[in-house]
Amino acid sequence: MTVEFRSALRADAREIARLFQISSEGAANYIWSQLAQPGQDLLDVGASRFAREDVDFSWQNCLIAEAQGNVIGMMHSYVIRHDPLAPPVTDPVLAPYAKMEIPDTLYISSLALHEGWRNQGLGKQFLAYAYDRANQLGLNGLSLIDYAVNTGARRFYERHGFRIVDTCQITPHPMIRVAGEAYLMYRP
Template sequence: MPVVFRPAAATDAREIARLFQVTSEGASDYIWSQLAGPGQDLLDVGAVRYAREGVDFSYQNCLIAEADGQVIGMMHSYVMRHDPDATPSTDPVLAPYNDMEVPDTLYISSLALHEGWRSQGLGVQFLDRAQQRADALKLNGLSLIDYAENTGARRFYERHGFKIVKTCQIYPHPMIRVTGEAYLMYRA
């Protein structure tokens, strides 16, 4: 079955949020829980977040892979710039990530594929498209954060030229499904 890559549409926001839940190991649910109203479903919060326009966390920064009209994966990325006026997070779960960035790169915040679509070369195709976007924007490469526990993903990124350039300790929280270290990875 052929796979088609296309820019995401606002109507993809719920599926983007669902795939974000796959790759974030609970971090997206944690963030969305901070934004949720009483009794609000976290997936609904994520869908609203990705339906926005003109912000980093928007469907506009997502690339969709679909087969037979069904979304099978997505990549969310945006330009990482150094902001000297940014206020560092004081949230204990998020604060360790305050300086986990490589300025002037295309930051891949999520690359997710549904079960059954992994290990078929689609991740490489997503990376190729990310590199094309970074080149078109005259950025200094690609960056992302991966978790030490996610050895399969780390090996994939290392095979494709990414190097660990910084680490931080993950703050333990019941919603976060990983412990240990997070790695900032960069490919020039």
């Protein structure tokens, strides 16, 4: 079956949010729960966030993989810049991650494929796109955060030139599905 890669459309926002939920191990639901109105579905919150324009978490920063007209995967990435005026992150669950950034890199916040589409070389194609985009933007490479318990993903990223450059402890929370360490990975 032929897989096509394309830039995301605003109409993809809900599927982007669904895939972001898969890759975030509960972090997306935690963040969206902080923004939700009482009784609001968390996927609706995520979809509305990705439907925005000209912000980091936007459909505009997503690449879609599609087969037979169905979204089968996506990569969300945006440029990390040092902002000395940014307020410190005080949320105890999110604060450890806020310290794990490499300025002037293209940060891959999510690379997710639906079941049945993994281990077919699509992740490699997403990374090639990201690397080309980082080069076009004059950035110093790619960065991402991965969880230590996700050994398959870590091996995948290491095979494609990433190395671990920092670690932090994951703050336990009932919505977060992983424990232990998180890794900041970098590919020049």
